[in-house]
Amino acid sequence: MTYKKKLIEVALPLDAINAESAREKSIRHGHPSALHLWWSRKPLATARAVLFASLVDDPSAHPEDFPTEEAQERERQRLFHLIEKLIIWENSTDKELFAQAYEEIKKSTGDNPPPVFDPFAGGGTIPLEAQRLGLKAIAADLNPVAVIINKAMIEIPVKFQNKSPVNPVAKSLLDAEWHGTRGLADDIAYYGKLLKEKAYADIGHFYPKVTIPGIGQKAVVIAWKWARTVMCPNPACRCEMPLVNSFWLSKKAGKEAYLEPMMENDKIRFEVRYGKGKVREGTVARTGATCIACGASIPLSYIRNEAKKGCMSAQLIAIVAESQGGRLYLAANEEHKKIADMPLPEDVPVGDLPEKALGFRVQEYGITKYSQLFTKRQLMALTTFSDRLIDIREQVCADGGTKGYSEAIVTYLAFLVDQLANHGSVICGWNSPNQQLRNTFARQAIPMVWDFAESNPFCRSSGSFHSLYGRMCEAFQSFMPSGQIGMVYNASATADLNVGSVVLSTDPPYYDNIGYADLSDFFYIWLRRNLKEIYPEIFSTMLVPKKEELVATPYRFAGSQQAAKEFFEQGMFDVCQNIYRYATQDIPLTIYYAFKQTDMDVGGTTSSGWETMLSAIIQAGFSINGTWPIRTEKPGRSVSIGTNALASSIVLVCRKRPADAPICTRRDFLTALKRELRPALVNLQQSNI
Known part of the structure; x- marks a missing residue:
């Protein structure tokens, strides 16, 4: 089967992506991560660049327009320049720039870009950036904490965009314009302050x-x-x-x-x-x-x-x-x-x-x-702030907000209770x-x-309610909701969600590096207390479900490393088989994975999450067409000390392998390798690899 190569299958402006991704990790004010903590989030710049380069054709796919290598390289550099502008943090809400990017995507997808689906949505980076690029975003995660974070990022802001705030102070500002999420942010600021005042009236004397x-x-x-x-x-x-x-x-x-x-x-x-x-x-x-x-x-x-x-x-x-x-x-x-x-x-x-x-x-x-x-x-303190959320819901409605809007405000304020915890x-x-x-x-x-x-x-000071809700309000400045409300599912990556033909981009679990379910119980107990009435299906269990979580933890298997390893390997294969059904033929899927993993010696052979991932992808019917080293973690993090830290991520670029794909001989393979190697090396050199 022949297909048009996408930019990500040929070249990327990797230095610029890595530099901006590393820089973004130090940005605290105005970043969406200020809404709620999630572990090992990928930078927005990385996801933005990877999604754009996955959807846009490489110039070599259009020899009729770019007949020479020189012409192709000029066009490639034009696209690189666009990516380099897109990933700059300060450009995150530049509507004209993102409209230009969306036109490029439409041009390469027959004016009908498919939705982007992330079955391990976690902290919501990939769905949020898909939405920023003008695409329909679909997120899924087994973890209820991740699900509610994604709702707060790609569902609620779009639902209430361009709406005036309902608080009495904002109503008095007759000439104010409330574009995007400004109205929502203003109400969160007002009712957040009101929540603090009510809590202080109750318990302030315990903080002399x-x-x-x-x-x-x-x-x-x-x-x-x-x-x-x-x-x-x-x-x-x-x-x-x-x-x-x-x-x-x-x-x-x-x-x-x-x-x-x-x-x-x-x-x-x-x-x-x-x-x-x-x-x-x-x-x-x-x-x-x-x-x-x-x-x-x-x-x-x-x-x-x-x-x-x-x-x-x-x-x-x-x-x-x-x-x-x-x-x-x-x-x-x-x-x-x-x-x-x-x-x-x-x-x-x-x-x-x-x-x-x-x-x-x-x-x-x-x-x-x-x-x-x-x-x-x-x-x-936590139970007092939590109890007062009921008063806030009632007040938002009394001020003219709908039931759904009051629930949206309380969702974000419940995040503030988590931040206080x-x-x-x-x-x-x-x-x-x-x-x-x-x-x-x-x-x-x-x-x-x-x-x-x-x-x-x-x-x-830092860590106080005043500081935390101020940072949350600033975070809305970086949202640029599109016209399409994101879809968020509380489901396993192996579930049949019937999402149709989609572009897949995801950051799966890192073998045995992070126990998301166990860690997120710290927040879940408070979210459940505060939001169960609003989201009864999401918070139906006492704690975060753990049985299906895809992580190689021996303690869940009576201490057996072998059983944990087999569970992870089978689970990852099942996931890859499932996403094979959804993946569109025309656009490659991208999978982030840790470059450095905890290796485990079992029966004289070395296995790791990295090798398991590669094996699962290939066995499920995909071919790996490219890999890109993306530095996404801040150097000197606490987890780096005395642990096997994730030095960087590898982005795997994969395509569906046709069922009738031919089998080649060793001679055919070497001939193809000689033919492809030189131009591939040139492209890698252009990406400074």
Whole structure:
């Protein structure tokens, strides 16, 4: 079968794509990822370039228009220049530029571009960029958290585009124009602020200001720093022993601050010191801890046993406050200790942590329920914000919004509750070099954090409600909804969705690298509490479904690596067979996959997710026509330390292999290789590979 080659099957402006993809990872304000966290999202620039180059013909496919190699190369460079403009972050909402790109796509698809389907939609990058290019976007994912994220990106914004906001302040602005998602963003800002005000009226008194010693002035607290404690096993000591990873509070040049432990009446308290003093090492490490009081070495096994018996507590060791000169560090005081000691709130979301899971470490320390990942005050804050969402729904309707519109607003505000959870758990640490809170998912894991920071949701610093909802509103600036409402399915990649003939582009699971289902339960328990009434089918289960999740995790197979490997291999083959039915003949499908994988030695042969992916693609009936190395991950991420990190992605460019495809001899293969190799190398060199 002959087909017109697409640009992606010949050449790409790879340097420009990689540079912009890497740059985009550092963009925080105005990025769609600010709506809700998802792990290992691909950059928008990457997906945008790959989709465009998959749909647009390579000039060599039109010898009647470009008869010479020189003419083809000139046209190719014109398309490269268009891609280089398309992928620039600042051009993400340039309507004229994207209209030009859409015309190029139409020209190469007979004026009828097919829909784009991503069966592993995850954080929604690929469907969002398909929609930005003017195409119909179809997303599917087994994970309910991913499903609701995709709805918030490709369904809700299009449904309510170009609509005026309903809040009373906006109604008074008679001359305002509400193009695109501006009206939706304005209402989210208004009702988000209202949500904060209602929550503060309920619980603001549990977040008092701190008195600055010697001055008497009050300062807003940013965070309270706590250290976990166990009783020292030394019979001559028996003090409540703080477990502190680092005594540094600030390592910022010229503003250094640290904690100095002091013994007082057989108890340990902490004083704040400023400057470059001699800061002692932390008291806990990988192998065990050291008692500050008596110097005894305590094995980690003792700490684990004490924690499992319910004998681990927490001690307030410092208070971080806002001041005109920057961060202010103060010693703990009795008022702030007592006010944090409150009863457990009612109606806390239930859910057990998995006994074992990728990246989970807290179960070894007696933390077996998701509610135990939060302090009582954190649970009180989250349940209060959650409960007040009902009031917001009613208020939106009272202000003239439809039932559907009120549900849309509450969906985004429910995301803010998730964001508060991410920045308000006992997994959050204090980043002393940057003097700011470290969120729960600084890594793709739930690790044990010995000295955690409890944020104040009512301050204005990073991680507060004010900061988070501000970032969410800014994110809408990067949306450019097309006229077509995206379709989002809560379904496995092997389900028969009857989507017709589509362009497939997807980023499948990375063998055993990320346990999405286990990690996303952290958010699911809150989303279910807040949105079950609006989306009963999506949130019908107590936790995220895991049985069908395509990940090679031995703990789900009684510890058997072989069984986990076979499950992943069979599952990936079933997925590829399924997408073969949907894939259009005229346009290649693109599959992202990790370049670096955890290899596993089974029976003397090495297998990995990478090899499994290649095997599944070929066995399902596809041919691999090209591969492109795309650098998509930020260097120096936390997950890179001591782990087999994903250095880059490979984009596999595949075509359906005809059922009557001929079998060639070795001589035929070598002849074809000699014929194709030289021009292919020239094209690769033009892409700087």
